[in-house]
Amino acid sequence: MIQRVKRASCSVNQTIISEIQQGLLLLVGVEDADTVEDMAYAVRKIVNMRIFSDEQDKLNLSVKAIPDGAILSISQFTLFAETKKGNRPSFSGAGKPNFAQAMYEQFNASLSAEIPTKAGVFGADMQITLENDGPVTIILDTKKR
Template identity: 45%
Template sequence: MKVLVQRVLEASVIVDNKIVSKIDRGLLLFLGIRKEDRIETTKWLAEKVSHLRIFSDENGKMNRSLKEVNGKALVVSQFTLYGNCLNGRRPDFIQAMGGPLAKGIYEQFLLELRKKEIPTEAGLFGADMKIFLINDGPVTLLIEKD
C-alpha cells in the first residue's frame, strides 16, 4: 500500500461538475492499493499520516503534525500509483488491487483516520474525478508499506 501525501492549503474533488468533497488546510492523500495488501495496514498508515511532522511550527520548521495543526484529510483512491511504466509505452496496472476488494481497504483507511479524530473527506471511489488543490510548500511525500 502506498500513499502520496501532499500538504495543501485547500483541495477539492469534483465529479460530474459537482463538488463532492472539499477541505481547507491539511493533507491530500492519494491512496494506492496493490493486490497483496491487507486491510490491517490501514491502521499503520493512518497512524503514520496523522502524526507525520510536515507542518511548520512558529520557527518555520516542519515540526507539527496534521493533528497538532487541526488539519483535515482528503483521501482519493489512486490505483495508478501501482502503474508499471518500465516496459513499452503504456503502463500496466497488474499490481493494483481490483475494485471491490480495494474499495473495502480504502473505506477502512478512511475509518482509521476518523478514529484518530482527523476530519476526513473522501473522493468518490472508482469515479472519474477532477482534483483541485493549492499545494503548500510544495510538500509532497510518498509513503509505502509492504
C-alpha cells in the same frame, strides 16, 4: 502519496463533492497484498507525521496539531502503473476493485476516527483541485517500514 495543501477539492461530474482547507491530500493506492496492519500503519504515520511548520518555522506539527487540519483521501489505482514495457502503462499491480474499495473505505474510516476526513468516490472519474503548501509531497509505502 501525501501532499501538504492549503486547500483541496474533489469534483465528480463538475460538482464539488468534498473539500478541505489546510491539511493533507492523500492519493491512496491499494494492492492485493495490503493488509489491515498495513492500513493501520499508514493511518498512524499519516496523522502523526510532523510536516507542518511551528512558530519557529520548523516542521514540527502534525495535521492533528494544526488548527482545523483535515484530510482529503482520493483512491488512485494509477499509482501502481508499470511502465517498463511499451508506452501504455499496465495497472495489473493495483488491487482488485472489490478488495481495494473495502480497504480504502476501512482506511478512511480509521482516518476519520483520528481527524476530520473527506473522500472521493472510489472508481469515479474525479477532478482534483489543490493548492500545494511548500510544496511538501511524501511517498509512503507500507511495504517499506
